[in-house]
Amino acid sequence: MDFVLIDGKQVAGSVRERLKEEIAELKSRGHVPGLAVVLVGDDPASQVYVGSKVKACAELGIYSQKWELPAETSQEELVKLIHQLNADDRIHGILVQSPPPRHIDEEAVILNIDPRKDVDGFHPVNVAKLVLEDAAGFVPCTPLGCMELLKAYGVETAGKHAVVIGRSMIVGKPMAHLLMAKNANATVTVAHSRTKNLPELCRSADIIVAAVGRPEMVTADYVKEGAVVLDVGINRIEDASRPRGYRIVGDVAFDAVKDKCSYITPVPGGVGPMTIAMLMANTVKACRQLVG
Numbered sequence: 657m658d659f660v661l662i663d664g665k666q667v668a669g670s671v672r673e674r675l676k677e678e679i680a681e682l683k684s685r686g687h688v689p690g691l692a693v694v695l696v697g698d699d700p701a702s703q704v705y706v707g708s709k710v711k712a713c714a715e716l717g718i719y720s721q722k723w724e725l726p727a728e729t730s731q732e733e734l735v736k737l738i739h740q741l742n743a744d745d746r747i748h749g750i751l752v753q754s755p756p757p758r759h760i761d762e763e764a765v766i767l768n769i770d771p772r773k774d775v776d777g778f779h780p781v782n783v784a785k786l787v788l789e790d791a792a793g794f795v796p797c798t799p800l801g802c803m804e805l806l807k808a809y810g811v812e813t814a815g816k817h818a819v820v821i822g823r824s825m826i827v828g829k830p831m832a833h834l835l836m837a838k839n840a841n842a843t844v845t846v847a848h849s850r851t852k853n854l855p856e857l858c859r860s861a862d863i864i865v866a867a868v869g870r871p872e873m874v875t876a877d878y879v880k881e882g883a884v885v886l887d888v889g890i891n892r893i894e895d896a897s898r899p900r901g902y903r904i905v906g907d908v909a910f911d912a913v914k915d916k917c918s919y920i921t922p923v924p925g926g927v928g929p930m931t932i933a934m935l936m937a938n939t940v941k942a943c944r945q946l947v948g
């Protein structure tokens with residue numbers, strides 16, 4: 657089957673163009689959206705992500721603060737910074753890069769973020785708003801980006817069977833809620849490590865969202881002819897032929913699967929670019945809601 661390659665860079669670009677207009681409108685009323693990004697420790701991948709987030713802010717004219725705290729930072733110190741950011745009128749969005757070092761209780765930290773500034777959508781108030789389908793809440797950026805891709809390519813979700821592989825709070829669970837919501841109307845199955853007969857289950861899916869973090873786990877055997885496949889995975893695998901000694905692959909064996917799909921996202925260049933675009937969108941939304 658001829659498949660359509662979903663171009664996340666292009667869709668992210670059009671989201672950014674839309675945001676530029678919204679930011680200009682806010683600025684005309686004297687408001688500049690602001691995002692604070694907090695990284696504890698020196699995990700190299702997290703440093704790259706945080707750098708990309710701050711760069712995206714600069715490109716759109718969003719004010720940003722980057723806080724890089726040493727790995728030994730105590731939970732109390734981190735919470736103190738969050739309270740300071742909650743009270744800072746220049747800041748409308750607060751993001752603490754995940755995962756933090758092991759001595760920090762991430763859930764307890766998130767509880768201290770003002771839910772109105774929780775642009776990651778991790779605070780229980782925003783989790784509840786997602787389940788309640790309250791549009792004023794914040795939805796985690798990666799699943800929000802997946803929905804934006806489906807919309808951009810006109811993929812029908814109503815009445816379709818979607819299988820979400822993975823039940824994380826960052827992707828799997830929110831993704832399932834977005835797909836089953838009344839504005840999407842999919843029938844959703846959430847699969848996880850204890851699911852039985854996963855390939856067979858996935859073969860009944862019209863839409864597969866792979867978010868497990870297992871390199872190229874979804875093979876042709878999982879995919880029905882004509883299915884839509886969204887690959888959320890970003891996995892490093894050894895590759896001696898590459899200068900860095902590794903390459904990035906998704907949770908889907910792209911080459912083996914693509915010819916069975918109607919639509920498929922590549923890795924990189926699919927879901928990845930959408931995550932930061934949606935973070936920018938959530939920051940602009942937070943600003944709009946906070947300044948009225």
Ligand code: GUN
Nearest residue numbers: 751752753754755776797
């Ligand atoms: N680490 C990986 N993805 C994310 C994300 O969306 N938000 C935060 N805060 N940390 C992450």
